[in-house]
Amino acid sequence: MRHLLTSLLVLSLLIALASPASAHPDIAVTTRLLFDMxxxxxxxxxxxWTFDRYRSAALMRAFDADRDGQLSDGEGAALLDGILPDLAAKDYFTAVTSAGEPVALDRRIMIEARAENGIVSLAFALPLTGAAHPDAAHPLSVMLSDPSYVMAFRPAEGHALQLRGDDGDCRFSTEDRPADRYFGGLVVPRAxxxxCR
Structure with a gap:
């Protein structure tokens, strides 16, 4: 019976990820992004990605088998088995461009699921398939968005953007992307x- 309930919850999450929302996002995700150079x-x-309290509670009910408020290695693996295929099919809602041209993401990723105080987070690495040298002529842009408006992404407060391996000559900026607006034009994603010099 528990296996059936778990399967139904995973199915409902996948349907939510695949179906358009009627009025507002069903899942709020707080994000942090690191560029590895x-x-x-x-x-x-x-x-x-850190899920909102309501989505986290649903995931914990399904996958925290021992009800200790944490995700063991086995519990985290079961969660990932349930949601990764759909996230991968949507390129993890992550669009990367260099000088306006798409940069493909390698499907071979490292990923883990964890929970702290009942809040579920995913941490993962997305290798780029081609070299990206983000100079002034080839700025590298990363945009997280869900045109179905089921998932709403927002950067974490403080240290939401980081660099690793930078020699000190790189800078971030954020900009609206009105050409990529969705949900009837009401949502304008930010990139x-x-x-780098």
Whole structure:
């Protein structure tokens, strides 16, 4: 019976990720983004997503088998097995461009699920398939958005953007992307832009 209930909850989450919302997002996600650099090249993105309390509670009811308020390795693996295929099919809601041209993400990722005080977070790395040298002529842009408006992404307060391996010559900026507006034009996503000298 428990397996059936778990399967139904995972199915409902996948349906929510795949179906348009009628009026407002069903899932609020607080994000952090790290650009991992080697020799002036961005080689991967590291993202952290923290789900809102209501979605976290639903996930914990389904996957915290021992009800200790944490996700063991096995419980976290079961959660990921349930949601990763759909997230991968949507490229993790992450669009990367260099000088306006799409940069593909490698499907081979590192990912973990954890819970603290009942709040569920995912942390994962998305390798870039090609070299990205974010200079002034080729700014690197990362945008998290869900055009179905089921998931609403917002950056964490303080240290939401970080660099690793930077030599001190890079800077971030954020900008609205009105050309990518969705939900009847009401939602204008924001992109993070990285430029290095």
């Amino acid at each position: 080697q020799g002036g090249t961005v080689v991967r993105l590291l993202e952290s 993070t832009v990285l430029i």
